[in-house]
């Protein structure tokens with residue numbers, strides 16, 4: 496494997512976070528000939544590009560509870576999407592969503608139509624594809640950073656310690672800040688930029704229905720002007736030969752924030768409340784699922800974008816250790832924004848290291 500570290504705990508670059516931004520960045524650094532190690536706190540890959548396997552009518556089916564679909568606006572991301580369409584990893588799901596507002600349910604305006612892409616096997620397949628050539632340590636939550644004279648020392652919650660000459664942090668800013676305080680002088684603009692990055696929470700509800708449920712005429716509904724419900728997606732319409740409807744609902748930010756510290760019984764109650772709300776405004780059957788699950792996203796979407804695709808700085812240790820921050824709060828709160836940020840972070844780091852891409 497190109498760039499694989501001989502000592503698995505040391506590398507040229509450590510990337511924290513195996514979301515889209517971290518994985519894209521790591522791949523580009525690997526291609527440039529660097530030894531790269533990715534550290535990820537969760538057991539799975541992809542971060543908010545997330546898929547759960549759930550039991551539905553006796554079968555295990557994938558359900559996307561984070562990012563629902565991709566859109567491609569920039570040339571670079573569009574080229575990548577085309578490559579994945581060619582590999583059969585991505586497919587076009589729909590061009591037209593529905594909109595629910597005070598006037599009721601309607602197809603979105605033709606001006607807003609555009610291809611929405613999905614992975615038929617679940618959105619995490621993209622992350623698995625990106626991670627294939629990489630060395631990724633999962634279940635490795637980074638809890639401490641030390642800047643020594645010429646290396647970063649990265650401490651994980653599981654007691655492991657890793658070393659690298661450069662660091663890329665591709666995790667939401669509120670999770671990164673506690674790790675960076677005391678490493679960076681308070682006057683460094685990086686700290687104030689990261690400090691200003693706020694995220695909205697989102698409660699995601701997954702629900703499966705019986706075989707006699709009539710297939711709805713919509714695939715995805717953007718709910719406008721509704722403080723409680725932001726999105727309703729027919730997840731089963733992404734899968735080949737669905738057995739019956741499986742839906743994913745996303746709560747609005749304000750409503751979701753009421754449940755940030757809630758325990759399982761309260762979350763279950765909130766899930767039922769959201770389904771009842773959707774049933775009232777759409778179809779009564781939505782209130783009576785065969786099964787339901789709730790997932791809480793504390794850092795779902797950035798409120799604003801920083802306007803810089805990645806942020807690079809040097810830690811004032813003896814050699815000025817490079818640190819680059821990436822993620823969707825830099826280049827836009829979508830998968831495309833995370834992808835662009837990951838690309839930019841790799842470019843920034845390579846420039847800092849004085850290298851070039853092969």
Ligand SMILES: Cc1cc2nc3c(=O)[nH]c(=O)nc-3n(C[C@H](O)[C@H](O)[C@H](O)COP(=O)(O)OP(=O)(O)OC[C@H]3O[C@@H](n4cnc5c(N)ncnc54)[C@H](O)[C@@H]3O)c2cc1C
Pocket residue numbers: 511512513514515516517534535536537540541542543544560561562563564565566635636637638665666667670697699745792794795796821822823824827828829830831832833
């Ligand atoms: C509910 C929801 C719906 C969405 N819908 C869409 C959509 O339809 N279309 C779209 O384009 N985008 C959508 N998005 C946004 C999209 O998912 C994100 O913009 C994108 O996935 C962010 O990628 P990222 O790499 O910046 O961050 P993340 O995906 O958050 O990756 C960060 C990774 O870092 C890990 N991590 C965090 N802290 C540590 C630590 N201390 N040590 C090690 N690892 C750590 C996390 O576990 C995570 O895997 C949605 C997001 C949510 C939550």
